[in-house]
Amino acid sequence: MSLICLDGRRMGWLNTRERFEAPEWLRGIMEGKGGGGEGGSGGGNGGEGPREPKQSSVGPVAAGAATGAAFGYESQEDDDRDEERIARDDQMMLLTKKMIQIRSLLQTIGQSETLTLPSIVVIGSQSSGKSSVLEAIVGHEFLPKGSNMVTRRPIELTLVNTPDAHAEYGEFPALGLGKITDFTQIQKTLTDLNLAVPPSQCVSDDPIQLRIYSPNVPDLSLIDLPGYIQVVGRDQPADMKEKIAELCEKYIQQPNIILAISAADVDLANSTALRASRKVDPRGERTIGVITKMDLVDAARGNDILTDRKYALRLGYVGVVSRIPQPSTGLFKRGNGNITSAIVKNEHSYFSSHPTEFGPEASVSVGTTNLRKKLMTVLETTMASSLKSTSEAIQSELAEATYEFKVQYNDRPLSAETYLAESLDAYKHSFRQFSETFGREEVRSLLKTELDQQVLNLLAQRYWNKPLQDLNTPLPEADPLSELPKADPEHPLWTLKLDASTASLTKLGIGRLATTVVAKALQAQVDRLTATSTFASHPFARKAISEASTSILKDLSYDISDELEICIKPYKYRVEVNDAEWSHGRENITGVLKEELRVCEGAVKDVENEVGGRKRLKDVMGFIDRVRGGQVVLEGDGVGGAGGFSASLLRRGRDAVFLRDRADIIKMRLLAVKSKQCANRKNKYYCPEVFLDAVADKLTTTADLFLDAELLSKFYYSFPRELDAKLGHSLSKDDIERFAREDPKIKRHLDVVKRKDLLEHVLKEMDALRALEAREVRRGGNRGASGERKRKEGGKWSLF
Numbered sequence: 001m002s003l004i005c006l007d008g009r010r011m012g013w014l015n016t017r018e019r020f021e022a023p024e025w026l027r028g029i030m031e032g033k034g035g036g037g038e039g040g041s042g043g044g045n046g047g048e049g050p051r052e053p054k055q056s057s058v059g060p061v062a063a064g065a066a067t068g069a070a071f072g073y074e075s076q077e078d079d080d081r082d083e084e085r086i087a088r089d090d091q092m093m094l095l096t097k098k099m100i101q102i103r104s105l106l107q108t109i110g111q112s113e114t115l116t117l118p119s120i121v122v123i124g125s126q127s128s129g130k131s132s133v134l135e136a137i138v139g140h141e142f143l144p145k146g147s148n149m150v151t152r153r154p155i156e157l158t159l160v161n162t163p164d165a166h167a168e169y170g171e172f173p174a175l176g177l178g179k180i181t182d183f184t185q186i187q188k189t190l191t192d193l194n195l196a197v198p199p200s201q202c203v204s205d206d207p208i209q210l211r212i213y214s215p216n217v218p219d220l221s222l223i224d225l226p227g228y229i230q231v232v233g234r235d236q237p238a239d240m241k242e243k244i245a246e247l248c249e250k251y252i253q254q255p256n257i258i259l260a261i262s263a264a265d266v267d268l269a270n271s272t273a274l275r276a277s278r279k280v281d282p283r284g285e286r287t288i289g290v291i292t293k294m295d296l297v298d299a300a301r302g303n304d305i306l307t308d309r310k311y312a313l314r315l316g317y318v319g320v321v322s323r324i325p326q327p328s329t330g331l332f333k334r335g336n337g338n339i340t341s342a343i344v345k346n347e348h349s350y351f352s353s354h355p356t357e358f359g360p361e362a363s364v365s366v367g368t369t370n371l372r373k374k375l376m377t378v379l380e381t382t383m384a385s386s387l388k389s390t391s392e393a394i395q396s397e398l399a400e401a402t403y404e405f406k407v408q409y410n411d412r413p414l415s416a417e418t419y420l421a422e423s424l425d426a427y428k429h430s431f432r433q434f435s436e437t438f439g440r441e442e443v444r445s446l447l448k449t450e451l452d453q454q455v456l457n458l459l460a461q462r463y464w465n466k467p468l469q470d471l472n473t474p475l476p477e478a479d480p481l482s483e484l485p486k487a488d489p490e491h492p493l494w495t496l497k498l499d500a501s502t503a504s505l506t507k508l509g510i511g512r513l514a515t516t517v518v519a520k521a522l523q524a525q526v527d528r529l530t531a532t533s534t535f536a537s538h539p540f541a542r543k544a545i546s547e548a549s550t551s552i553l554k555d556l557s558y559d560i561s562d563e564l565e566i567c568i569k570p571y572k573y574r575v576e577v578n579d580a581e582w583s584h585g586r587e588n589i590t591g592v593l594k595e596e597l598r599v600c601e602g603a604v605k606d607v608e609n610e611v612g613g614r615k616r617l618k619d620v621m622g623f624i625d626r627v628r629g630g631q632v633v634l635e636g637d638g639v640g641g642a643g644g645f646s647a648s649l650l651r652r653g654r655d656a657v658f659l660r661d662r663a664d665i666i667k668m669r670l671l672a673v674k675s676k677q678c679a680n681r682k683n684k685y686y687c688p689e690v691f692l693d694a695v696a697d698k699l700t701t702t703a704d705l706f707l708d709a710e711l712l713s714k715f716y717y718s719f720p721r722e723l724d725a726k727l728g729h730s731l732s733k734d735d736i737e738r739f740a741r742e743d744p745k746i747k748r749h750l751d752v753v754k755r756k757d758l759l760e761h762v763l764k765e766m767d768a769l770r771a772l773e774a775r776e777v778r779r780g781g782n783r784g785a786s787g788e789r790k791r792k793e794g795g796k797w798s799l800f
């Protein structure tokens, strides 16, 4: 049956739905895609198809064709319905479906006592057959089994009829496990979730939400609760009985419907479920009595129970035989297959063999199929009558959320997607700004500073070397420094010295060194940008950005360092320096030496402060000088202290002497570099500082050109694209949501927006439903037949 109304127009709810464009995430929930997996078609298509659960392939129809209709486990009875009746039934089923969807939506908003639509709550003693009844309704074994009190948490079960789908599957919306088609897996997950409640706590009121999508289930919302126990085991907490009773009592309050399960072989007077329901529903208006194990008592007794007047229930009793038959005949296999038809067939064979007690004349309701139908009808009407109060509760919640949105967030809309997109744009923008300020010049300056240090090291090793390892008098060898100003270019010592120093510089591994220096600078800049961006409070994004830059730089560096090494290869054999280069080198090294001098003098000052003042340092340095000059002879090696100075003071004194000597050398070399002699490149042996600087400059020029073209350009091109890939299209909706919620401020903002949207949406849905319901009631009022049916079914229900 389609949704086309009798007068040919589309039904109101669909109209409303088409007019209101819900956000995508919301549509996901409405379409039954709640917990990360995709929902079945029946969850959201508005029921544009037959709404009754399909019969399983091995149905009871053939077996029960003759007498089945009388017992209600035969589903073909509706074939007799006239068109108008079918249309109206479909409409009511659609209402229930939508109400159940709204119920699920309200669940996502959060547990609130007023903010919910009624559900069917299943209570019963342990072993009364609760699980068997629920599984018969669902058509699958999926509930936890075992003797160790395996139901410890409420299970909020939403059944979604998916008429056009074939697949049957479950989803745990809160766990995001996606669709689970294997019902033994659902059973295992439920068992694990229940057993996670420690035995000492025995029960928890934190519900497990489970949705089951199938063409064979009716649209229902059921809550399974731990079974009442009579006696507390020795290893169980003493207050367990009370705790279970309290939990059940909490759930069986208005407006929920109570499904009180009692076994036929236990006297109804002793039924804990009926006793508990009486407490909260003394007039028996919202309790359905289910009598299980009808096959365990004789038929006459069974009939007596079902017509019981002592515990009269307006919604009546239904007798069932919901035990799953043993798979001896090969008719069906236990496990993952659908068990409905086997159960119904088994029931049929039992009830039909006692026509006097359970036949049409007996006026009793029996069979799982009848139970299902009763549940649907009752839920439908109960939900419909709750629409008004729930919609008022939603209105007041919405008013609160709207106020918070206005006051706290100035009505600024936000979604995880826009937040990510804006953050990414801002980040890429600041990266582009950086790339415009970091080019060849900056690379050059970085490299030159690095090579200046290498030159200073080389000079210290090969020309200025005056080691100060111990306190011994230095050997009377010629001081190379004092010889340097008169270095003879013909003497192999000086040629070798300069050639070796130049070779050390050119064979330093410039390719790798320069690439590493620039890559590190780029990485540091990326890290700085991240630290000052909105991504700073998002560990996931920080990691993704850092990984993006590291991997690009690593990939690029590998080849670039080799290629650069090849570029500078000619300098490894011969370096020619022209006049301009020489004078530029002279100028540059002067600056480098001055800076080095400043650093040396600063370091001496630091030592001075460390040892407790200038005078103290001067004393110890004077002592070291006298020892080195041979004026004072040490006993021993001075390791444990000497001359009244502690070992550590002597150590710091030696550092200061070294720094002072180095500063002296630098001053001396500064004078040399400035001298006329060093103005001419022919005197390169006298002025290795200038020559090595010029070599370093040549290497830098080659490297900066190459790195600018190869490393910078390629990095500037690839990095933003890699960011798009890592933080853009490759992320799923869930990833984006998780990302945005890493920042507590954004999470709060998103929560308010989402809550508000959801409440607005639910309210619209509710209004549409209420309008539809009102129209149905008006129609119903005009139809004597349906009015009659309404009265028969309890009078109180407004929809029939």
Ligand SMILES: Nc1nc2c(ncn2[C@@H]2O[C@H](COP(=O)(O)OP(=O)(O)OP(=O)(O)O)[C@@H](O)[C@H]2O)c(=O)[nH]1
Pocket (backbone or CB within 6 Å): 124, 125, 126, 127, 128, 129, 130, 131, 132, 133, 151, 226, 227, 292, 293, 294, 295, 296, 320, 321, 322, 323, 324
């Ligand atoms: N003969 C018969 N046995 C049934 C029927 N329904 C359930 N049983 C059996 O009764 C036992 C208990 O059934 P369950 O469905 O597990 O009962 P429960 O109330 O869920 O039990 P707990 O999970 O322990 O609370 C099982 O061995 C079922 O096979 C029935 O209609 N007839």
